Amino acid sequence: MQNILIVEDDQDIQELLKEFLKEAGYGVTAASDGMEAIDLFGKGRYDLILLDIMLPKIDGFGVCELIRKQSQVPIIMLTALGGEEEQIRGLDLQVDDYITKPFSFPILIRKIAAVLRRSGRMGEEGHKTISYRNLVLDLDNYTAVVDGTAYELTQREFEVLRELLSHQGRIMTRQNLLNKLWRYDFYGDERVVDTHIKNLRKKLGIGFIQTVRGVGYRIEREN
Structure with a gap:
């Protein structure tokens, strides 16, 4: 419940x-x-x-x-x-x-x-997922399933993807992602976010993470 x-x-x-x-x-x-x-x-x-x-x-x-x-x-x-x-x-x-x-x-x-x-709060008790098109993100096991195939993600890759999926339709700026996920552990180039997005696209073969040039990234809200 x-x-x-x-x-x-x-x-x-x-x-x-x-x-x-x-x-x-x-x-x-x-x-x-x-x-x-x-x-x-x-x-x-x-x-x-x-x-x-x-x-x-x-x-x-x-x-x-x-x-x-x-x-x-x-x-x-x-x-x-x-x-x-x-x-x-x-x-x-x-x-x-x-x-x-x-x-x-x-x-x-x-x-x-x-x-x-x-x-992702509509899953079974104790086992939560976020579904989007052909992707299911397992919030308990830090894995992503695309078209039935499971992929292991690094913790940071998982967190970046979770943030984008949890805020569908919104632009997540690089600085916003750094502040939320890296917090005080990072004092470098914002392009570290770009690297993680690139890795996610390549690893999962997904094309729905949109680049908002000069700002950040967005996943369109699923109707």
């Missing part, structure tokens, strides 16, 4: 979300403000977060920023703010999707399933 953390201060909406998600088969925990959300996240294990923007104590953007410092758990923002500026800010914080209030519960359920599928 996938576990979802709801962060919503409107008690009526929170109760509706809890009831609807439980009926859909999800485990549900709820927080009513940003501080409570951070506390619950630190104590539990969640497969996805539904995060309102307008929250007491710490707003949704602040909660997202704090969570992203320690986790890439999928986040869907629930918002009455439909403006481009808010959406851009959320995307910069690596929000996985948006849904604007008032929303349709059936559409919300489908968005949740799509985000969980893209993030």
Whole structure:
């Protein structure tokens, strides 16, 4: 069972979300403000977060920023703010999707399933995968299967591919990949990312990693 953390201060909406998600088969925990959300996240294990923007104590953007410092758990923002500026800010914080209030519960359920599928959290318990076209990335065994053939990847190759697959449709800059995967272990040329992309393309024979010239790399979102 996938576990979802709801962060919503409107008690009526929170109760509706809890009831609807439980009926859909999800485990549900709820927080009513940003501080409570951070506390619950630190104590539990969640497969996805539904995060309102307008929250007491710490707003949704602040909660997202704090969570992203320690986790890439999928986040869907629930918002009455439909403006481009808010959406851009959320995307910069690596929000996985948006849904604007008032929303349709059936559409919300489908968005949740799509985000969980893209993030590889729809596999069997304890064995998670990300599937994309003819590729299956095994998150437990650090292997990639292409057209039924398994390939061993180095840890860094695996992590680069996982990041691209987990953020389909987004441009992952070289610097972003360095910051997330190499962190303090790297003080050199950004072209180390290019080398790993080249190795992945050659080793797996895949052509769907797109080069965004002068910026980084992207994998188109699978419909």
